[in-house]
Amino acid sequence: MMNAPFPSYAELQQRSGVCRGTAWGVFGDDDQLGTLNHLTPERVKRSIASVREGLRFTLNLRLDAFEPPLIAHRGSPEHHVFGLNEFHRDDRIDNLFTQASTQIDGLRHFAHPDHGFYNGFDATTIVKGTPELGIQNVAEQGIVGRGIVVDVGRYRDFLGMPIDQSSNEQITVSTLDEALEWQGTSLESGDILLLRFGWLDHMKRLGSARPALLQSPGLAQLDETAAWLWDKQLAMVAADNIALEAWPATGSPLTTTAEQTGLLPESSHTGMLHRILIPLLGLTIGELWDLDRLAEACAQRNRYDVLLFAEPLTIFGGVGSPANAIAVI
Structure with a gap:
């Protein structure tokens, strides 16, 4: 379908059969990269124009940035340094959860309860030792493109309406549009959207005093x-919060047939936007990206486009990976 006019989100809803509401087949029947296909050689080449000063900004937190872990089932890494003799050192990391710090969510991360995994891949193949939808597909290509920082937190501060960082405040696309206009920034096909809400800065200030109930503002759980994300033809979206979308997804209007009919009981995933973005649209997501220094530099220069690199680990059949992200301005 890539040779045809690129379908809008509304047009995806008019597709027939199992593909209704999905982007399955849009990038090819066997595609395993989803929206990262927007990173064409021409767009990667164009992104080099975002480098004017050659200044580099790492966007990665430490692997052990949060203790205790933000999400209980993602434990703390255990770093060991050892040597065969006094003149030698090696190290290893045990208990490493690839999505516990600055991360990339791959297309294995979520299936849709009604549709399944992205592009119709069989759930029985999404296991250890199989390649389908594994993060190695992304690692083999690498992520390189034009990043656009949208500093939603700074914009809301400017309005005198700071985001409530201790809540799951819903940030609508109208706010994104307003922030882009305020910055004087426009999006182009193939861009990588970098959303700064200000939540990581808030969490750093709280330190060990953070509340037991994890809440985060983020994108509104709305169709x-x-x-908006699909129609902008974005290659990827990353944010400085825990889930890109608001967390938890309490009160979300998003639902599935499986839940409506009682086949699937409610869980912490009920109502999540993840269920649309990853398995239906093939959108790669970044979470817990440390954007504060980069956003400050962008604000000082009144320029919000960057050359972005991210290289996930080549984990065969991996669900996600540390981001290894860096921006150059």
Whole structure:
């Protein structure tokens, strides 16, 4: 379908059969990269124009940035340094959860309860030792493109309406549009969206005093959010919060047939935008990206486009990976 006019989100809803509401087949029947296909050689080449000063900004937190872990089932890494003799050192990391710090969510991360995994891949193949939808597909290509920082937190501060960082405040696409206009920034096909809400800065200030109940502002759990992200033809979206979308997804209107019919009980994933973005649209997501220094530099220069690199680990059949992300301005 890539040779045809690129379908809008509304047009995806008119597709027939199992593909209704999905982007399956849009990038090819066997595709395993999803929206990262927007990073064409021409767009990668164009992104080099975002480098004017050659200044580099790492966007990665430490692997052990949060103790205790933000999400309980993602434990703390255990770093060991050892030597065969006094003149030698090696190290290893045990208990490493690839999505516990600055991360990339691969297309294995979520299936849709009604549709399944991205592009119709069989759930029985999404296991250890199989390649389908594994993060190695992304690692083999690498992520390189034009990043656009949208400093939603700074924009809301400017309005005198700071984001409530201790809540799951819903950030709508109208706010994203307003922030882009305020910055004087426009999006182009193939861009990598970098959303700074200010949540990581808030969490750093709290330190060990952070509340037991994890909450984070983020993108609103609305169908129009998914439509906006898809129709902008973004290659990837990353944010400085825990889930890109608001967390937890309490009160979300998003639902599935499986839940409506009682086949699937409610869980912490009920109502999540993840269920649309990853398995239906093939959108790669970044979470817990440390954007504060980069956003400050962008604000000082009144320029929000960057050359972005991210290289996930080549984990065969991996669900996600540390981001290894760096921006150059």
